[in-house]
Amino acid sequence: MIRAFSAIALPPEIRARLAEVQAGLPEIRPVPTENLHLTLVFLGSLPEPQLDDLDMEFAGIRAPELELTLSGLGLFGSDRPHNLHATLAESAALRHLQARLETAARRIGVAPERRRFTPHVTLARLGHDRRAWKCAELAVAQSADFRAGPFKVGFFGLYRSETGRNAAHYTEMSRYTLFSSQGASSGA
Numbered sequence: 723m724i725r726a727f728s729a730i731a732l733p734p735e736i737r738a739r740l741a742e743v744q745a746g747l748p749e750i751r752p753v754p755t756e757n758l759h760l761t762l763v764f765l766g767s768l769p770e771p772q773l774d775d776l777d778m779e780f781a782g783i784r785a786p787e788l789e790l791t792l793s794g795l796g797l798f799g800s801d802r803p804h805n806l807h808a809t810l811a812e813s814a815a816l817r818h819l820q821a822r823l824e825t826a827a828r829r830i831g832v833a834p835e836r837r838r839f840t841p842h843v844t845l846a847r848l849g850h851d852r853r854a855w856k857c858a859e860l861a862v863a864q865s866a867d868f869r870a871g872p873f874k875v876g877f878f879g880l881y882r883s884e885t886g887r888n889a890a891h892y893t894e895m896s897r898y899t900l901f902s903s904q905g906a907s908s909g910a
């Protein structure tokens with residue numbers, strides 16, 4: 723069984739901006755810079771044949787490149803915040819792509835998350851430390867001006883997740899190209 727998810731990798735300059743935000747929050751244990759990503763669909767643990775089917779489905783998706791912007795910070799969990807993240811400026815194209823991946827997952831018998839898709843990049847998972855909660859709440863309250871991007875997204879990936887004692891380890895198993903609108907107009 724392979725624990726898998728599909729996601730958008732972030733360009734190095736965007737990860738560097740997020741690392742600066744994390745560095746300004748010393749009370750909070752950050753997600754390692756190389757792990758920062760935007761999850762599209764969390765797939766759970768799948769047997770390899772099902773992953774192969776999913777790979778075929780994803781490879782058949784033709785969708786345009788995206789242009790995304792990170793805008794502000796947010797928290798999941800109102801009285802017990804558990805996740806500090808960067809939020810995405812609204813993108814209909816991103817929602818459209820995500821919905822297509824979810825449909826593809828359903829088609830091969832994977833039931834994705836029931837919670838509504840809230841695009842985000844997790845910066846820290848908060849434990850039970852109240853100081854970390856306070857620090858995260860303050861960061862969110864002061865984040866109105868935070869922007870990173872816009873940046874182009876030319877592909878999405880299928881990742882394997884291995885959870886270690888400290889940080890998770892993510893490996894890209896496959897990559898799926900999104901078409902550029904310039905290429906589309908020339909018939910490519």
Ligand code: 2AM
Nearest residue numbers: 727759760761763764805835843844883
């Ligand atoms: P998160 O960043 O909000 O925690 C790999 O674990 C990716 O899948 C993470 O980005 C994680 O989102 C996402 N994910 C979504 N649902 C999950 C779940 N039930 N368990 C673990 N990860 C999940």
